[in-house]
Amino acid sequence: KNEVEQSPQNLTAQEGEFITINCSYSVGISALHWLQQHPGGGIVSLFMLSSGKKKHGRLIATINIQEKHSSLHITASHPRDSAVYICAVPETSGSRLTFGEGTQLTVNP
Amino acid sequence: EAQVTQNPRYLITVTGKKLTVTCSQNMNHEYMSWYRQDPGLGLRQIYYSMNVEVTDKGDVPEGYKVSRKEKRNFPLILESPSPNQTSLYFCASSLSRRVMGPQHFGDGTRLSIL
Numbered sequence: 001k002n003e004v005e006q007s008p009q010n011l012t013a014q015e016g017e018f019i020t021i022n023c024s025y026s027v028g029i030s031a032l033h034w035l036q037q038h039p040g041g042g043i044v045s046l047f048m049l050s051s052g053k054k055k056h057g058r059l060i061a062t063i064n065i066q067e068k069h070s071s072l073h074i075t076a077s078h079p080r081d082s083a084v085y086i087c088a089v090p091e092t093s094g095s096r097l098t099f100g101e102g103t104q105l106t107v108n109p
Numbered sequence: 110e111a112q113v114t115q116n117p118r119y120l121i122t123v124t125g126k127k128l129t130v131t132c133s134q135n136m137n138h139e140y141m142s143w144y145r146q147d148p149g150l151g152l153r154q155i156y157y158s159m160n161v162e163v164t165d166k167g168d169v170p171e172g173y174k175v176s177r178k179e180k181r182n183f184p185l186i187l188e189s190p191s192p193n194q195t196s197l198y199f200c201a202s203s204l205s206r207r208v209m210g211p212q213h214f215g216d217g218t219r220l221s222i223l
Contacts, residue, residue: 041216045212
């Protein structure tokens with residue numbers, strides 16, 4: 001079973017700061033998901049990536065398959081970015097996901 | 110609108126009283142799954158289904174049942190709920206039969222078992 005670790009667990013930033021959230025996993029995978037959970041509880045999929053980098057607005061996700069590591073970056077952070085960010089990796093069979101515990105991000109104005 | 114719909118959103122009930130949480134998706138997705146989320150433990154998979162009539166256990170299946178009689182519906186059944194099943198539950202779906210595509214989540218169901 002894949003072990004997924006996220007860091008940091010909690011992160012507080014000032015508006016405008018550059019944010020980095022890290023995700024490491026123990027077993028090689030072919031893709032990784034980044035999810036965002038809003039304060040109200042809803043979960044949305046941000047990225048699924050298997051190599052390199054993906055960008056959507058101010059969010060950038062990178063993955064290094066050899067080092068079993070992914071990062072989620074937020075540029076010019078804003079209070080509306082405050083949420084829990086969760087990474088998830090598929091089991092080798094591709095039938096199940098294992099989740100990190102999440103990173104609670106708070107961006108203060 | 111493409112969505113995953115869970116009902117109810119909130120439920121307070123008592124130990125032993127059978128309950129069903131419904132999940133329906135309108136995107137013709139192959140894969141559906143149920144997760145529970147608990148503080149300090151993150152999201153954990155309960156059951157999943159890669160196709161109609163095909164279901165399999167996740168990490169924490171004890172005390173739960175599911176069925177997939179139609180492609181769009183994937184209800185979660187608690188035959189005899191207990192307080193340790195108090196949690197936030199999410200249903201999710203994806204187009205692929207595997208979890209290699211974007212996951213679409215319902216809004217969540219907060220269950221309290223007294």
